[in-house]
Amino acid sequence: MARSPQTMPVPEKTRSSARIARPPSSPTLGSTVVLARWRLQRTLGMLFVTGIGMIAAVLIVCAVPLYSQVSTTAGLHSIFTATPDSPTMDIHATMAGLSSSIVNEVNKRIAAIPQNTIVPYTSGSVQFSIQSQGFNIAVPKQANAATSLTISGYSMNQAASHIHLLEGNLPQSTSKNLQVLLTQQTAQQLKVHVGSLIYIKFNAFTAQDISDTSEYVIDQNLPLLVSGIYTPSTTNDYFWHGTTLDPVLAKRESPASIYYFHAIASNDGILAAVDSTIQHLNKSQTNGVVFTSLFSELYWYYRLDPSKFSISNVDNLSNNLATVQSRIADNYGKVITAPDYPYIETAVTEGALLSTYQGPGTLDLFRNRVDVAQIPVTILMVEVVALVLFFVSMMAELLVERQFDSIAVLRSRGASRRQIFGSFVTQSVGLGVIAFIIGPILALITVLLLIQATLGANGQSALNVITGHPLSIVLFLAAYAAIAVVVAILAMSFSTFRAVSFDVLAIRRESARSTTRPFWQRLNLDILAIIVALTGYGISIYLNNLQGLDAQTRVLVQAPLSLIAPTFLVLAGVLLLLRLFPLLLRLGALIATRGRGAPAVLALGQMARAPRQSVRMALLLALASAFAIFALVFTASQAQHVLDIAAYQVGSDFSGTILSATSQTAFQKQQTMLQHIPGIASVTMGYKDNYQTNSANPSPVTMLAVDANTFAQTAIWNVPGVNLSSLMQQLVAQRQSAVSNDAVAVLVDSLTWSRLDLSPGAKFSVQV
Template sequence: MIRQLTLALAFPSVIWRRLLSHLGLALAVWSGMTLAVGMVVCIPVYAEASGYRILLAALTERAIADPLPPFAMVYRYGGASDPSISWQQYLLADQLAGHLPAAGIDLPAPPSVRFAATEKLRVGFPDGAGREVLFARIGFLSGVERHIQIVDGDLPRPFTGDGLLDVLVSETTASKNTLLVDDVYLVQSTGRGARIEAPVRIAGIWRPADADASYWFQPPSTYSDVFLVPEESFVRLVDVPDARFVTLTAWYTAIDGSSVRSSDVERLRERIAMATADIQQRLPGAELVRSPMDALERHRDQVRVLTVTLALFAVPLLVVIGYFAVQVTEMTVARQQQEMAVLRSRGSSRWQVLGLALGEVLLLGAAAWVAGLPLGWLLAQLIAWTVSFLRFAPLDIPPPTLLPASPWHALATILLALPAVLLPALSAAGRTIISYKSERARATRPPLWQRLYLDILLLIPAVYGYQQLRLSGMIGVPGVTVGADDPFRNPLLLLAPALMVFAGTLVGMRFLPLLLRLLAWSAGRAPGVALVTALRFLSRTPGTYGGPVLLVALTLALATFTSSMALTLDRHSEERAYYRGAADVRLAYPGAAITSANIAGDREIAPAETSLDLSGGTLGTTGEADTTPSTAYMFVPMEEYLTIPGVTGATRVAPSKADIIVGNTPATGGIFYGVDRTTLAAVLADAWRPDYAGESLGALMNRLADYPDAALVSETFARERGLRIGDRFALAMNDRGQTQNITFTVVGTLKYFPTLYDQGLPFVIGNLDYSFDSQGGQYPYEVWLSLAPGANLQSVAAAGIGYGLRMIRSTPQTLLELDLRRPERQGLFGLLSVGFLATTVVTVIGFVAYTLLSFQRRLVELGVLRAIGLSTRQLSALLVFEQTLVVGFGALLGTAVGILTSRLFIPFLQVRTGVYPDTPPFVVQIDWERIVLVYGISGGLLAATIVAIVLLLRRMRIFEAVKLGEAV
């Protein structure tokens, strides 16, 4: 017992000393575990933060239609089938509906706005004779006196129960029914049972002080048929035992949701549901007509989908980091193997030896847990600031916060990593010194994944996924895949290429020893010993370099694929934004029903989708004119637009609907763009792509100069109707109120033109001046502007308003920002960015550790080679060749697999949105710039290890290297 207690007490000291003896490797294992914890923690943290951002955006977008705050709550009672209630029933419901903290919704809020009204009463003359003047309700609206203007008269006095009941009448009702201040009327119930009958005096006439104020949870016109009285007066009138006078009620609470975070959403939903159930129990028929419930439910689903999606996206990155941790652990165990074998031979049990390894891993895991939590928050913040792949910028958004479950996520990651890190130690703990020596004398077996044919097994689902994508264009995940055409919401679209990366790399590793043997055989005929010795050593001992080569290859393959995917998606987003938006700015007449933003079936983005204020004082909140536009258009010389600060080019484009008439065939509905051929090409320089037509845009504009009636026709329509160069056709145009047939001559075709779509209506591009002349004068056109980098859109919009034009909201810049700020896209690119940085770090650490430990393990061998006559320079060359071959093979294999995967899978990752999702065409881009950057990092790593090796060789002494026993 005492012996076991002594051993137990000695364990921590032994573990600590063992860690200090290989501190560098211990720190490497700790860094891998910390990175894994950080990446696992950051995913739900970012998903929660972005989900809250989506929640606020959804609530704010809905609030544009009314002035209520995003978290407004409105309960209402009273419909056609709802019976009247007593004042006591109202008070019972009011205890909760009018005081939400009592109902369990304990968020900051001003006092509720409370409303109650009677049924419609007959309003007649005091003597009761003659027809009624009108029908009206009597009601109260709490706090109304602070939000109205008294047009005439004064606020009503409280009713004492005797005499006249003072009431307020809306200005609309007073004008319609000729009601004057101090007029006296008699109000009477029209139904059976308890009756209301009271003389009323018009004390004042009111109008809303600000009809758009958040106080008005119902439009002020709602109260036009209500005689408003103070609450005390209403109570005096309706608080009659057994009388049911109250017909309409409503409670409005402007909850302050600024303190709500995503982690509070589920609790808030539950409390709102419970409060609603309690209110409905007290007042059956009460309805929650306005609340954040729907948005909260969408938020919950959004967070769930985003978390699962990003978690699946993170799997390949976590596999690389996990493989790094296992490799470093194997290096650590290899360094301690002889020590462990000696312990086993001298009486230590297998479990005692394994306990030492377990103690080390648990200590490192605890340190990784402590460091991984703040790292996870930092990575989540970095993802939230992601603009694109490896591009970050601080954004004005709510910062992410660690979740209550984050510590448990970190702990689960460490517990899952423990078996992987302990496997090498478990295998080594069973060896004695004899079995250890015997195993080292035997030839190295292939790695476990080769013996289990894991590479072939991974290749099967990767090839199957590619076949599914090639045949059907999608891979779906029930309950997770939200949009089959959106790779940011479909994780299997990226898991399939990730499997291909791993499978391709492993398959390449299977054939690498054969390639090395062939190179060694070829090098045997060349002079010199360094290269052939290095090749023979690598070809005979694949286990010594397999880990580093695989790590480098996986990192480069993933980097090549992810960076190429990001570049392709970024470039396509930019090209799609410029295709929809055409020029940097488009100015149109406010009353134009047809614009370049909607003529082809597209839509102009809504005001809620952009923060750009384009009202300018003369336009309404919708961007359209506040008044009916005049038909007297102001045509400003184009030179005037060039004087606007930031404008570098201006051109005229007139979109219009027209019927295309070819020969004797029936007319076909189409689109005509009248353009200014001399200035259009310069303005559309950023929006034009060489594959949009068989010729450059400048050449096409030159073709329009051949004849005044020259025209470019959409390629598909020309093919369908058999139109060729030189053929003539007609357009039935009606831009000036009179239909005219105008002839055109085909001078060229084009498949794509910004804002127009070959899959939709056929289009024709012609000379604008010819259209003017043929129709008898100018008609409204748009002004398209190109801007200098950094130009201010607000000032350009203001200048356009000065010329009587409004700015079309669908600018390329706005469209691109909307696309780039999507949480799914931001999360994916952010995760891939931090994953790329993490895998690069672990690859560097792993390769350095491999280099140094490989040198130490081969110290005896190097000493023998030095003793038999090899010079320090030859040994340096030998090791330099080895390191170069390891890094070079890993880099070449990774690059080849990454490019192959990119060519196979990126074509299926197009985001298909809009009316015509396949326009413009999706073009795969290989990110050679970042591939070269990674090669530069690999080259720097290789140079650093070469310098370290040369320094170690110069310090090596033969009599220390060549000795009895083993190298450390």
């Protein structure tokens, strides 16, 4: 018979010693760091893979917005280099009178408006020009043709680099006569040379004579001295703003044909000649002004420098342009026939960048399209980053699960939850710091390589976004990197917190048979994803059928829906499959038991009892495959969409603007001439203009008048189910009825159809 051992009493001193040797309840930072370093030696491989995932997350989060900023800036720069005059905004003032004092006063008033808003974005100094046109050349006369001379004044310091002198010198303002430059063709047509005098005739009167027609002075003769013969330094030089410098003959039967000539002078020389004319008309008037029936115009040209702005401050530039445009229109937009001092009849802002009542300018068009393009880019970036962070969290869970036994042993030997949790968080923070340092550097290198590989010269010029503002780029990347690192650390901390709550018994029970449902199953995220996907598709279908919705709003709303709805549909499908995955494993295990092989039964049985690990791996693989396929499809769709937009904007392989045909014969002659250009398969010509409807709420309408006989053979038409040739045949068939009924047959788009509430055969009118 066995006897139970006798329980001996423990001395009081021993009990006290045991209490003293017990570890403290609150861990110190040092013990946490020591424990983290000890665990690092045992989990270095898993930590390395987790760190790679965190670096990848930071890399993507930093590279996508940085590359998007540089690429959109390159696109912004491209609209400023499309044509020589693309980056130019000019202010054009029509004057009733002219003199040196008047020009100085107008300069103070008008040039001050864009001084603080537009000038900081310009390259070099503002180009100022005085232009007067309609002068009749009295000497030398042209046989069988009238003459009209335009004199353009420039600053000779600015114009010198754009002029190639063939003979003579640049115009000087100190000469007795107004000195001018002529092109070689103009000099040959006028039969003049350097040193010759050209006399021009115009009507003029002073401010004293403006109300007294009996004092009207006519036939003022102004001598022009030919100081040089020149040619522009380069073809299509932006400095001349598309001005035709060589003579142009406008042939007409009645009245007589007109020769249009052009001469260049200095601004100071023109003003000196005007002041001399004033003194000649009324010597007692020392601060007068000369009025003329000719056009006297002042131009201020502001050439924007693309290197001084990027996509980040393009909104500020657009607002500044709109402010200048609004102030000029408010102060000088209304035409005044008899203006007071300083005799400004009207002033307008011009340029392709500016928006008008006819439609948005190139800058606003670009901004609108960038806003639309940023939506799918941002959504895709969020999806990819979420996938990477899911990978990071999964690696963190694997890292912790691999150490469940060690955690349980540490817990049983007195280590507190805080110490264990702190050691893992310390490792996470260490990985986060490494990713925060390395990730932005790799993102910067990646963006530079992508720019060199994908973007052209505009992309290289857009690099000043990175190289020109290093501090702002560092802060820009640091913000995105910090967000990615914090989210990754939180994901790892959440996985660690869940793991440290297990003891040895719970770990053995969970490894034998999983009893805890995943987080997404407890919240029914698969059902939520299905609801979001179906809602997105429903809204998209509703918007497609909604009448009267403007195109801009439709695009801004449908673009995110077209990405969000499929994403949630894929996510819902994957999660629903994973919800059924344990049942499929059990079914597989049941089928495997009918066979003779043990490995399949053991594998499927173990996976069916604890499917957590296999479910996570399947989820990661499914999401990665789905997003990869989705990204490829999206890229191909966007590439095709760019081609569709270009085809819609151009209308055919290429298009352009030509001089208006004055008659049906001239129209056909121009079309025949274009048809014979080598490589041209078909040509169509037409007219395009903007009008407003005659209704209570006028709407802008762009009218395109086409040649129905040739339009279908030339235009690009990608509307499914609608044959362009049959539409053109309908227009041809209704030509006679259009003449007899005084109503033109038109084809309208769906937006016009719904906005004007039209039906087949209905009529509407526009303001011409």
